[in-house]
Amino acid sequence: MNNERPRGRILAQFFPPLTGLARRGLAGWAILIGGAIVAVIAIMTTVSPWISPYDPIAINVGPLLSHPSSEFPLGTNHLGQDMLSRVYSGGAIMFQVAILSVIVCLAVGVPIGLFASYTGGYTDKVASLVMDSIYAFPGLVLAIAIAAMLGPGVVNMALSIAVVYVPSYFRIIRSQVLTIKELPYVEAAHMMGAKPRTTLFRYILPNVIPSIVAVATINFADAILTAAGLTFVGLGLPVSIPDWGWDLTYGRRLLPSGAWWVITFPGLMVVLLALGFTLIGEGLSELFNPRLQR
């Protein structure tokens, strides 16, 4: 019974019902607005097959490079594809890559972080050194090297992004576990004969979850930007899949013709999606670390 209490209180404190969020000042509003943006884009992407006026990958559905008009509200690109349909459905890849990479990061980063920092000693030193080396590296460049070797594909893109972001999880978990494991209640659990595994997962982990959630949302935003960047340098998915990243990549070559609509709308979608996740992440970190809340 005792072990339920800290967990329950923490969850109640940090995951208040949505209505409570608005009463938590700016941080609450940031989470609400960010959440709304992400939700709207997620719904739009999910229902895109039913709301798209045209097939997003069908070519020559209209004139080439047509200005936004009543028939094609966001114009068409150099292949005569309808930009509105492409904007509706182009986020699916972003979501898949981001979700997959966050899952991989959670599955790898959290156990390593918990175990290494709880064990301490050489394990901790070696893990920290490896993680810090990766962390210090320009993320996109490392992701490029890995993605270039693995080849195109959603899973490969997600994996190369995950490698870059695992250290962020490791660092935040480590910094917290180092403090938490010295707290009296953990010592008490230890004295009462709790196994290390029990201490780690039942007593320490619940206290780290809020930080993990905050890192994960920022990770979502970064994964989206990195996925777009990988596509931009030519390591994206085949052109037959609608993707905002592709529109931005090809749109660059169309700029001299004055076709602003080809890059503007997909670009704004990427910004909005990344902004949504960043707002959630910023709000969460402010809620969880009231000291930084100014």
Next chain:
Amino acid sequence: MSLRSYVITRLLLTIPMIMLLLTFVFLVIRVLPGDPASLHFEKQVDPQMLLEFKRQLGLDKPIEIQYVDYLVGLLRGDFGKSMQDFSPVSQQIFSAFPATLELAICSTIVMIVVGIVLGVQAARSYNSVQDHVIRVFGIAAYATPVFFLGEVMIMVFAIYLHLFPAGDRIYPGMTPTGLTLGGLHLSTGLYTIDSVLEGNLSKFIMSLRYLLLPSLTLGTVLCGIFIRLTRGNMLETLQSDFVTAARARGLKERTVVYGYALRNAFLPILTMMGLEFAALLAGAVLTETTFSWPGLGRYLVDRITFRDYTAIQGVVVFFGILVAMVSLVVDIIYAYLDPRIRF
């Protein structure tokens, strides 16, 4: 700990970090599924030719020998041979590096100036509309893909307004030569500095015009973190006693804010500059591609198109060593400025 022993410790810590990185990159290229040589030739290739190709690049040797060759080569500044034409990658890297360095320096200036000015403004107008607008701008800048902002800049300033050039470093044939004094030739590869050395004002202005859009793009995307950092530090500093005392003495508000308070908020900004250098390089890769800026980033992206894995490895390794060196230098400057860090 004295400054000297701090520097030595920090230096010794950098070596395993670089070693780990080098090993990691080596393994990524060789151990991940797919053999780099066969990946290079997308289609079927004559096995005899593939073998000869591997022999030329030293990829036929056992992996541990390759690893030793790779490390020994790096010590001599040899980053391997390109898969495309077997030319040394280091030559390409060193000729492309000044362009990236120039872009990085100018973007850093934009990033720091915009970040500090907006951060100070936000702190001074704490919790007002201006403060919120600046904070949202900072977050939005972070969430913008650098190449999208670059494309918008090209569209607006180069294509519609014809104010600035959209790509490359300088007008063809106008490359500044640097300083030549008799037999002595001095040239940095940074076009702004070279044109000054040459004493050619029009080339200097031209190189600045070519630099402006890319550095503005990269600087703006990265300034968000500096806005937040400056704002947070200034909020605290502006409430401290010495600021109140300075105000009580009747000093101008500008002097109090920029002369007194900002100076105290500067140390964390310096640390952040070191940490952001990696992000700066990553951003430079995309910015250079957007603006056809002939630096290391564009070289890397070109090599990706050619599936030139040895060149990719060379550039990635070079970036890694560069980042490690910069963070070392920043840490040493920081320890020099703030003696507390050494203890």
